[in-house]
Amino acid sequence: MRSLAFLLLLLSVPLAWSQEVQLKALFGSSAMLEVDGQQRLLKAGQTSPEGVQLQEVASGVAVVRIGGRRQELTLDAPVAASYAEAARAEVRLMADSRGHYSTSAWVNGRRVNMMVDTGATSIAFNYPTARSLGLNLERAQPIRVSTASGIAKAFRLTLDSVTIGGIKLHNVDATVHEGDFPEVTLLGNTFLSRVDIQQQQGVLILRARD
Structure with missing residues (x-):
């Protein structure tokens, strides 16, 4: 099991497609993300071809913006989101x-x-x-x-x-x-x-x- 700080966020927003984002590695002010199965090395401020923006990297945390929503990723909790059509925002937390x-x-x-x-x-x-x-x-x-x-x-x-x-x-x-x-x-x-x-x-x- 993960530590107390481990969490998994699954946010549902009214979009017409599904998008999977994972943090794979951190390199200074850059981050390696996997977006829909494609690895993207982004510097702070850059946006992937899929529309995922890396806003900043600080203290082992990668802050990304996906579909207009801001999320924090760490190597302990690397899964950002899975977007699909839904009526309400949703958060999923895993027990330690x-x-x-x-x-x-x-x-x-x-x-x-x-x-x-x-x-x-x-x-x-x-x-x-x-x-x-x-x-x-x-x-x-x-x-x-x-x-x-x-x-x-x-x-x-x-x-x-x-x-x-x-x-x-x-x-x-x-x-x-x-x-x-x-x-x-x-x-x-x-x-x-x-x-x-x-x-x-x-x-x-x-x-x-x-």
Whole structure:
């Protein structure tokens, strides 16, 4: 099994063809992609004959744009997407060895790793992560939350947007816990309750609602 950060995104968009994209290797600011079975070595800013653009390569991540959608690829999670006709955006997450589902998300336009937690009332950040994302806690509502260590201080606020794959939600409630808990940002029910969820053979499927 892959590590906690392993994920597989399958985004469905209303196109009339299917397109498969994989990351094969990274070379400085260039990346070797396999697009529909054809290997393409692209520099940052270049677009393959199939219309896949390599936007940038940074810290072992290749950022590509496919069909107007931005995606991040790593050598651990090299499969970008399979596009086909569909009505709703869809994200597929594979469980790690402990049965956890993780994904990269964009919060107010900034990237953060999250772990799916259906037992969490809301998206939950620790204080250092919230500060790194530039969240404004001065206007947040102070609250008390129950943790495994007892009652702790936290803040409630509303995020402008949360994007996972092709699913983007606006005005999503979240909490920020004082200190370093939770270690990994939790993707809780203030997001999960607004998408359709299905589990199939170890794969968690999130679908945007109409």
